[in-house]
Amino acid sequence: KNEVEQSPQNLTAQEGEFITINCSYSVGISALHWLQQHPGGGIVSLFMLSSGKKKHGRLIATINIQEKHSSLHITASHPRDSAVYICAVKVTYGNKLVFGAGTILRVKS
């Protein structure tokens, strides 16, 4: 079993839909990251959080430390949101980030 599991692996949505991507982890962490990878490969950091909830525009990230679970929500989805969304956890000790396999999101107009 991977230390970081994401679901779903693939997600197709209609423009305007509310989207949720889930991330579960099995190791002790100091922080969790949500990243967005565009088709060309470039990666953008969306959020880094260690508790509670963060919001940026139409994106919301939540984390439940006790349940070792995080969710990324996209409200009013748009085709430009189409990308791979990656969950990564910073393990408690050291510099290491452990990555999930990613969720491929496609938003159709």
Next chain:
Amino acid sequence: SQTIHQWPATLVQPVGSPLSLECTVEGTSNPNLYWYRQAAGRGLQLLFYSVGIGQISSEVPQNLSASRPQDRQFILSSKKLLLSDSGFYLCAWSFDSYNEQFFGPGTRLTVL
């Protein structure tokens, strides 16, 4: 503001040839630097990280090596490439171990 550069953007190399990928960061001093690889259909994997000049930590034993000859320069190398070295290589930086990482544009390496 800080920027991170990687080159080349794409590279096609024969098996057994050497490799040198370069990453530089501008606009900050003494950053943490990281090399990641994303193999086809797989998640990102940390290869090396550095907290200072000449300080390299390797996460995964492999055919690759890294060097940090200057404060804001991180180089990924190989003496002899293998087919399994193909993938997307990303450099990243952070202010320290506690802050988020910022990724470069990546280098797509194909070993034939």
